[in-house]
Structures are given as C-alpha cells and as structure tokens.
Amino acid sequence: MGRIPPREPALDRPAGRLEPMPGRWAMLAVLCCSLLLVAMDATILNVALPSLIDHMEPSPMQQLWIVDLYGLVLGGLLITCGAISDRYGRKRLFIAGFVLFGLASVVAATADDPAQLIAGRALLGVGGAMVMPSTLSLIRNIFTDDHERTQAIGIWAAVAGAGAAIGPLIGGQLVERFGWSAAFWLNVPVVVLTVTAGLWLLPEYRAPQHGRLDWFSAVLSVLGVVALAWGIKHVAKGEPAALDVLILFAAFALLALFAYRQLKSPDPLLDVRLFRNRAFTAAALATLLAMLAIGSALFLISLWLQYIHGYTPSEAGLRTVPAAIATLLGSLCTPWLLRRVSVRFLMGFGLFTLAGGFLLLAAVSTTTYPLVAVILVALGIGDGVAITTAAAVLVAAVPPERAGQAGAVEETNYELGIGLGVALLGSIHGRLFVTHMTDLPLTGDQLDTARGSVGGAAYVAHDIGGPTGDRVLEIAQHAFDSALTTTSWISAGLVGAVAVLTVVLVPRGFRATASH
Incomplete structure (x- = not known):
C-alpha cells in the first residue's frame, strides 16, 4: 500500500537522470517566495477587516465573501490547474498564474466598493490556483534524492503554514500605517521579482498525455x-x-x-484511483482538517484580539506570531522526524495536538491572551507537523507524471480547508453569537447591526458611547466568548475524529519515500 505503481510514461527528461540538479535550492527559494504570498493572502485580511469595514461598510455576508472567496475559488480550480500543469508545462502555468496574481492585487488594492474587492479576491484565487500545484509538483521533479526532497517539502510546508500564520502580522503592520489596500500592494513588487527569477531559474516539466483536457x-x-x-x-x-x-x-x-x-x-484530470491508497487518503484528510482548524482559529482569534480586547491591527497581528513560529518549527523538524519515526505516528501527533489546542480553548471559562498564546503554539506545532507529513506522503504515493495531481490534491485541501474553516466554523460562531446577543438596550437598525456581528456591535457601542455603549460592548464580548467556546468544542471533535481515522488508514510501517 506504500506506493501506486506508474501507469503512464516517464516525464520528458533524460531517462535515468538521478544526479542532483544544479541550482535546485535557488529554484526552491523562488517557489517558496510565490507560495508565501499565496498563503499569506488566505489570512492577511483577518486583521485588515475592521479597517476595511469602516471604509466600505460591507454587509455581514459581503464580509464573509471578502475573507473566504479567495480560498474557495482557489480550491475549486486547483484540480483543473494541476491537470493543466501536467499537460502544458508546470513552469508555464506557474509564471502565468503569478502574473495574474499581481494584476489581481492591483484590482483589489484600488477597490472603492465591496463588489470590486470581491472581484479582485476572486481573481487572486484564480492566479493562486495556477501557481500552487506547480510549486509542489516542481519540487517532486527538481529534487531526485528522497532525503533532499523531504527536506524541501519541509521547507515548502513551513513557508505555507507560516505564510498563513504571519498574514495577520504583516497585514496588521501595513493596515495601521498605510490603510487596508497596502495588504494587496505588497504583492506587486514581490510578483515582479519572483516572475523575473522564475523565468531565469526554473526548469520546465510536462508529462506526456494522450488525450485532450x-x-x-x-x-x-x-x-x-x-x-x-x-x-x-x-x-x-x-x-x-x-x-x-x-x-x-x-x-x-x-x-x-x-x-x-x-x-x-x-x-x-484527477486519478481518483489514487485514493485507493490508504496513506494517500489519510494525507488528504489530514491536510483538509489541519487547515480548516488553523484557518478558523486565526480568523476568530484575530477578531477576538481586535474587537474584544481592543488591540490595533498591528498589535493583533503581533500576537499571532506564536502560531507562525510554532508552525515553522514543526514543519522544519518533521523531515528529521520522518527518518526516525513512522508516518502514522507523526500524522496522528500533529492532528491530536491541533485537537488539544481547541480542547484547551473550549475548557476555560475566561479567555486571556497568555492562554491564547499557548493555544496558538499548540495549533502551530500540530499544523506544521501534520501538513509537512501529509505533503511528503502525497508526493511519495504517486508516480512522477502524476506529480501535478498530487500537488493539486494537497493544495485543494490546503486552501479549501482554510476557506471552509471560515465558512463552516465562522458561520457556526456567527450563529451562536446572535443567539447570545440578548437583553441589548437597543432598538431598530442599531439592534439589527449589533446582533449581526461583533464588528457591528463594536461600531454601535462606539457610536452610542457612555454607559449604554459600554453595556452593548460587554454583552458582545460575553456573546463572542461563549460562541468561541462552543465552536472550539466542535473543532476539537472534528479534528480528533479525523486524527483517529488517519491513524487507522495509514499502514503500519509506511515510509514517505518515492521511487523514480
């Protein structure tokens, strides 16, 4: 069950070429720069949202679309883009996608209404979908040595996880100094430099295919x-x-x-027979649930830091750094651990650590930042270990000509996990928040606004001021904490169930090594 035998001809490169490729680590740096931006854009608006709401006044539904449409579009297109990269060239799609990513950033940065911003986020998702399958599939082809490939995947996963975690930090600094649009302007110079370096450094790969797309x-x-x-x-x-x-x-x-x-x-487009491999299926599930957990946690904790405790965007972003550091350490340590302990143990450890973080958040009656910092560390370590292990398994379980599909599965679950984390758990939290917003000293539109979201409640409380405003904010804070507790129990249950399932699915003794 460790590998699925190749069913297609080898890639169009010289047969038997197993020697290390010159410049491979520089190529990895280019791929990681692009991945960092795409990953950051999944969470960078978490801290920019309050500033954006003040400027554009989007409806609660528009707010959710602004945050999670990017990940949903990206996730929806990854399977198709993975197949296109296999057929027409991974470098070609990578460069085209990153150019589109830069243009979409300009569309979003210059938006003066929610509709244009949502459109910009959708285009960013299209560009990201063209970029992300190519990063992992090119790593599969560039690194021919198992140990080097595992190290490269560890760096790749560290960048992906840390990018999502530092998005709020970078976003907070930029928003506070230059306004919310700076979160998108940041992408443009990085896109120019990365595309230039990619055209010069990256090799082209495509798999011989016999049919039309x-x-x-x-x-x-x-x-x-x-x-x-x-x-x-x-x-x-x-x-x-x-x-x-x-x-x-x-x-x-x-x-x-x-x-x-x-x-x-x-x-x-996607060889669904790959899912007959139990380890492959377990890795896909682990990626989905790990990112669902971290995506929803970063979203809700960013709101908690700003609306409940009144931190500025940069202060709130700074307080999410423990998750980024922990993710980085977990990802970078995993390649070393994979050579010493089983995939089964590591994947289970990562997911159970994530579940433990949510259990801790759910078990306390009063949420304080020191506790949240501990929770962020647990979530970061669990996410880093689970994602890196899963990526190594997915790459090892497919033949080289299916590398684009493996990358698409990994990235689909990665981005869809973040999007669904906000959509599913964010919506559950929002619903619970409404049910706890009772006995408000408000009427009419003010009542509807305050009950609609914690941001709406903070806006009304600030507008009214005085004892009434303080009372509205106090009720909103209690409602948010209560909803967060229940949402955390649900999150812990979901991640824990998948942790058990992945341990059952991964065969005993499975190792994340690939044949050539």
Missing part, C-alpha cells in the same frame, strides 16, 4: 467544490433556505459525476 470534467470540479462551500456556509448559519440545501445536494451530485468520469477516463 476534459473541460466538462473541469467545469464539474469547479462547480462542485464552489457549490459545496456555498452549501456548507449557508447551512452552517442555521435556518437555511431551500435553495441553499438544494445547492448542497447539487454539489454532491456534481462531485459524484466528476469522480465517475475520472474513473472512466484513460487520461483523467
């Missing part, structure tokens, strides 16, 4: 993933409309049809 299956995958996210988002908010439930069922039907077409295709 199945565009109908591509549409099915995109619609299925986006519909799934939409349905989960709205059902999780409580009292969903009939259309929301219908969309959720349509998502299952679309994804089932997609899987059926892939099983029948001689040249699938």
Whole structure:
C-alpha cells in the first residue's frame, strides 16, 4: 500500500537522470517566495477587516465573501490547474498564474466598493490556483534524492503554514500605517521579482498525455467544490433556505459525476484511483482538517484580539506570531522526524495536538491572551507537523507524471480547508453569537447591526458611547466568548475524529519515500 505503481510514461527528461540538479535550492527559494504570498493572502485580511469595514461598510455576508472567496475559488480550480500543469508545462502555468496574481492585487488594492474587492479576491484565487500545484509538483521533479526532497517539502510546508500564520502580522503592520489596500500592494513588487527569477531559474516539466483536457470534467470540479462551500456556509448559519440545501445536494451530485468520469477516463484530470491508497487518503484528510482548524482559529482569534480586547491591527497581528513560529518549527523538524519515526505516528501527533489546542480553548471559562498564546503554539506545532507529513506522503504515493495531481490534491485541501474553516466554523460562531446577543438596550437598525456581528456591535457601542455603549460592548464580548467556546468544542471533535481515522488508514510501517 506504500506506493501506486506508474501507469503512464516517464516525464520528458533524460531517462535515468538521478544526479542532483544544479541550482535546485535557488529554484526552491523562488517557489517558496510565490507560495508565501499565496498563503499569506488566505489570512492577511483577518486583521485588515475592521479597517476595511469602516471604509466600505460591507454587509455581514459581503464580509464573509471578502475573507473566504479567495480560498474557495482557489480550491475549486486547483484540480483543473494541476491537470493543466501536467499537460502544458508546470513552469508555464506557474509564471502565468503569478502574473495574474499581481494584476489581481492591483484590482483589489484600488477597490472603492465591496463588489470590486470581491472581484479582485476572486481573481487572486484564480492566479493562486495556477501557481500552487506547480510549486509542489516542481519540487517532486527538481529534487531526485528522497532525503533532499523531504527536506524541501519541509521547507515548502513551513513557508505555507507560516505564510498563513504571519498574514495577520504583516497585514496588521501595513493596515495601521498605510490603510487596508497596502495588504494587496505588497504583492506587486514581490510578483515582479519572483516572475523575473522564475523565468531565469526554473526548469520546465510536462508529462506526456494522450488525450485532450476534459473541460466538462473541469467545469464539474469547479462547480462542485464552489457549490459545496456555498452549501456548507449557508447551512452552517442555521435556518437555511431551500435553495441553499438544494445547492448542497447539487454539489454532491456534481462531485459524484466528476469522480465517475475520472474513473472512466484513460487520461483523467484527477486519478481518483489514487485514493485507493490508504496513506494517500489519510494525507488528504489530514491536510483538509489541519487547515480548516488553523484557518478558523486565526480568523476568530484575530477578531477576538481586535474587537474584544481592543488591540490595533498591528498589535493583533503581533500576537499571532506564536502560531507562525510554532508552525515553522514543526514543519522544519518533521523531515528529521520522518527518518526516525513512522508516518502514522507523526500524522496522528500533529492532528491530536491541533485537537488539544481547541480542547484547551473550549475548557476555560475566561479567555486571556497568555492562554491564547499557548493555544496558538499548540495549533502551530500540530499544523506544521501534520501538513509537512501529509505533503511528503502525497508526493511519495504517486508516480512522477502524476506529480501535478498530487500537488493539486494537497493544495485543494490546503486552501479549501482554510476557506471552509471560515465558512463552516465562522458561520457556526456567527450563529451562536446572535443567539447570545440578548437583553441589548437597543432598538431598530442599531439592534439589527449589533446582533449581526461583533464588528457591528463594536461600531454601535462606539457610536452610542457612555454607559449604554459600554453595556452593548460587554454583552458582545460575553456573546463572542461563549460562541468561541462552543465552536472550539466542535473543532476539537472534528479534528480528533479525523486524527483517529488517519491513524487507522495509514499502514503500519509506511515510509514517505518515492521511487523514480
């Protein structure tokens, strides 16, 4: 069960070339620079959201779309982009995607209304989807030695995880000094430098394919993933409309049809037979749940720091640094650990550590920052270990010509996890917050605004001022903490269940090494 045997011809490079490639670590640096930006953009708006709300006054639903549409679009397109990179060239798609990422950053940075910002975030998702499968698949091809590849994947995972964690820190500093649009302007010079270096350094790889790209299956995958996210988002908010439930069922039907077409295709977009490999399936689940947990935690804790404790964006971002440092350490230590302990143990350890962080958050009655710092460390370590182990397993479990598909699975679960973390757990938290917002000394529009979100409550409290404003803020703080406790219990249960499942799925003695 350790590997799936190749079913396709080898990549179009000289047969038997196993010697280390010159400049491979410089190539990794280019790939990691791009990955850092794409990962940061998944969470950088967490601390910019209050400033953005003050400037644009988006509705609560627009706020959620601004935050999580990026990850949902990116996740929906990754399978298709992974297949395109295998067929038409991984470097080519990487460069084109990063150029689009830079242009989309300009669209978002210059937005003066929520609609343009949402459109910019969607375009950023398209560009990110073109970039991310290429990063992991190129690592699979550039690094021919198992140990070096595992180290490279550890660095890749450290950048991916730390990027999501330092997004609030960088965003906070930029927003406080230059306004919310600076979070997007940051991307532009990095895109220019990375594209220039990528054109010069990166090699091109493509796998020989015998059939045309199945565009109908591509549409099915995109619609299925986006519909799934939409349905989960709205059902999780409580009292969903009939259309929301219908969309959720349509998502299952679309994804089932997609899987059926892939099983029948001689040249699938995603070889779903890969999921017959138990370790591959466990790694995919681990990535999804690890990012769902860390995505929702960073989102809710960023709101907690700003709205409940009144920190500025930069102060709030600084207080998320423990998660970034812990993720970095967990990711960088994992390649060393993989040579000494089993994949089964490491994957279980990472996920159970994540679950433990949520259990700690759920078990306390009063949330203080020192406790949150400990929780962030637990979440960061668990995330770093789980993501790095999962990436090594996914790359090891596929033949080289399917490297783009392995990258797409890893990145789909990575980005979809962050998006669903905000959509699912963020929506559950929002629903619980509303139920706890009782006995407010308000009427009319002010009551509706205050009950709609913690940001709305803070705005109303500031607008009213005096004892009434203090009372509104006190109720909102209690409601937010109560909702966070319940959401944490749910998160711990989800991650814990998947931790048990992954330990069961990974065969005893499985090692994350790949054949060539």
